[in-house]
Amino acid sequence: xxxxxxxxxxxxxxxxxxxxxxxTIIAKLKEIHSNYEFEVVSMTTxxxxxxxxxxxxxGAKDLFTRELELxxxxxxxDFVVHSLKDLPTRIVDSLxxxxxxxxxxxxxxxxxHPKHKGKKxxxxxxxxxxxxxxxxxxxxxxxxxxTFKFENIRGNLNTRLKKLDEDNKYDAIILxxxxxxxxxxxxxxxxxxxxxxxxxxxxQGAMAVECRAGDEKTLALLSPIHDQDTALQxxxxxxxxxxxxxxCSVPVCVCSTLTDSQISLKGGVYSIDGKQSxxxxxxxxxxxxxxxxxxxxxxxxxSAIVHGNIELVLCQTAEAAGMELANRLLxxxxxxxxxxxKRQTAEAVIAEQKxxxxxxxxxxxxxxxxxx
Ligand code: DPM
Numbered sequence: 001x002x003x004x005x006x007x008x009x010x011x012x013x014x015x016x017x018x019x020x021x022x023x024t025i026i027a028k029l030k031e032i033h034s035n036y037e038f039e040v041v042s043m044t045t046x047x048x049x050x051x052x053x054x055x056x057x058x059g060a061k062d063l064f065t066r067e068l069e070l071x072x073x074x075x076x077x078d079f080v081v082h083s084l085k086d087l088p089t090r091i092v093d094s095l096x097x098x099x100x101x102x103x104x105x106x107x108x109x110x111x112x113h114p115k116h117k118g119k120k121x122x123x124x125x126x127x128x129x130x131x132x133x134x135x136x137x138x139x140x141x142x143x144x145x146x147t148f149k150f151e152n153i154r155g156n157l158n159t160r161l162k163k164l165d166e167d168n169k170y171d172a173i174i175l176x177x178x179x180x181x182x183x184x185x186x187x188x189x190x191x192x193x194x195x196x197x198x199x200x201x202x203x204q205g206a207m208a209v210e211c212r213a214g215d216e217k218t219l220a221l222l223s224p225i226h227d228q229d230t231a232l233q234x235x236x237x238x239x240x241x242x243x244x245x246x247x248c249s250v251p252v253c254v255c256s257t258l259t260d261s262q263i264s265l266k267g268g269v270y271s272i273d274g275k276q277s278x279x280x281x282x283x284x285x286x287x288x289x290x291x292x293x294x295x296x297x298x299x300x301x302x303s304a305i306v307h308g309n310i311e312l313v314l315c316q317t318a319e320a321a322g323m324e325l326a327n328r329l330l331x332x333x334x335x336x337x338x339x340x341x342k343r344q345t346a347e348a349v350i351a352e353q354k355x356x357x358x359x360x361x362x363x364x365x366x367x368x369x370x371x372x
Contacts, residue, residue: 005037008221011068011077014042015156020182021207022081025101025225032224041077043067048156062088065210069095072210078218079211083179084203084234087210089242089303097305098211098219099226100234105177106205108137108198110191112172113164120191121145124171131160131170135272135345139251140198141174142274157183174198178205199253199268202237206230213299219306226308229258232318236265238303239322244269244329249345250338261285265321269334272344278334282325286317 012022019042026038047063062069065087068080073094084100091097110121121141130145131153132138138150153160153170157179164173177192211218233256241252251270256263263286268279300307307315329335 005035007037007039008079008218009077010038010040011071011080012040012042013048013064013068014044015048017157017179017183018042018081021083024182025081025207025209028101028225029221033221036221041071043071069210072212075212078215079209079222082208082210084206084208085201087203087208087304089238091210091304094213095210095304096213096219096301097208098215099209099222099308100231100305101207101209101225102227103206103230103233104181105192106200107177107195108174108193108200108204109177109180109189110172110174110193111161111164111180111185111188112190113168113170116171116190118190121172124148128171129169131164131173134174134201135249135251135341136201136253136270137174137198139270139272139274139277140253140268143270143277144197157185161185161188176200176204195255195266199255199266202241202252202254203234206234208234208305219308223308226306226310228310228314231305231308231310232263232314233258235302235305235315236263236318236322237267238305239319240265240267240326241322242303243323243326244338250341252338263318263321265325267325267329269329269338270341271337272341276333276337278329278332278337280325280328280332282321282328284317284321284324287313 010022010026012018019040022040026040029036029038045064045067065080065082068077068082069092071077072080073092079098084097087097112119116124126147127149129149129151130138130141131151132141133152133154141148142150151170153163153173155163157175160173160175164170172190174193177189180186180189209222211222236256237254240254244250244252251272251274253268253270255266258264262283264281264283266279266281268277270277302315302319305315330338
């Protein structure tokens with residue numbers, strides 16, 4: 001019917017940041033496709049409910065995504081906006097990353113307790129307490145500031161900022177600059193960490209849209225906002241993590257750069273305490289020859305990212321950079337560091353489960369005593 005708009009259903013977590021990200025993507029799509037209307041379906045995920053454990057101690061990779069992915073698979077929603085760094089390098093075959101949106105800041109930032117206003121990490125006392133549940137941030141910063149104490153801090157961004165300001169437990173917390181800026185909290189950024197101070201997480205600062213693998217209509221809708229530079233860097237970074245079989249359970253960090261002719265990926269593997277590390281860089285030149293173009297087999301993705309409107313050979317070169325870097329590290333002591341870090345996080349997962357079981361037993365006992 002003339003004048004009728006196609007309605008697209010968009011899944012989102014309920015957190016303020018998730019909704020801001022979802023609405024950013026929708027606003028951009030509306031600019032391009034005036035004949036579409038978007039309806040947001042928001043839901044709570046398991047990760048939103050577990051607030052008392054560090055993510056690395058929970059032991060599941062898809063805490064924030066599973067419920068949304070189920071809604072996608074069922075057809076209840078047509079696409080879901082994520083922070084790409086929260087999406088595992090392997091997702092179910094029925095789903096793909098239909099586009100990667102132009103990256104915001106990929107760096108980490110320091111947010112100070114109000115009593116330290118105007119200070120940088122260098123100005124803090126020796127025994128300062130830094131709030132972060134990121135093994136990657138703790139490992140790299142422990143190396144630089146060996147006397148600091150690193151404590152877990154969980155919850156959505158609003159909760160963390162409140163904890164910092166009100167609990168008097170932390171001197172500072174470390175968060176992604178992108179998240180802080182999206183929330184409009186630029187004035188709380190005390191310091192942005194350069195890669196020489198703290199390399200970032202794979203895909204940090206990039207938003208991605210997940211949709212059904214064969215859903216050509218949605219893929220075509222997303223194609224114009226698939227950002228080539230961001231996608232190529234994220235393909236390289238994700239290939240690196242995938243080949244290492246890393247995840248949020250190990251301190252893996254990256255820094256990538258792109259020119260018209262080359263992609264360069266620097267990556268590091270750290271021990272949990274930050275005392276050991278191996279860092280290396282791989283640079284690859286993009287082939288110019290159209291003859292070098294390989295045909296993609298239907299449905300081929302790059303760590304779940306579709307190539308879409310991007311030349312296949314560029315994606316293949318980016319992926320090769322990530323894989324080569326991982327393979328290079330895996331023949332050094334990085335393999336042992338990685339294996340030991342995985343062992344330690346697996347142990348922490350079990351300890352955390354025991355702690356929770358114990359807590360449940362205590363609670364049940366208390367309830368019994370109270371009722372008798
Ligand atoms: C992942 C990590 C964290 C998030 C681990 C890491 C940080 C956890 C923490 C994989 N996902 O970075 O080493 O600090 O306890 C997350 C944030 C964003 C996406 C918030 C943040 C916003 C920025 C973006 C949580 N996921 O990192 O401060 O879009 O990249």
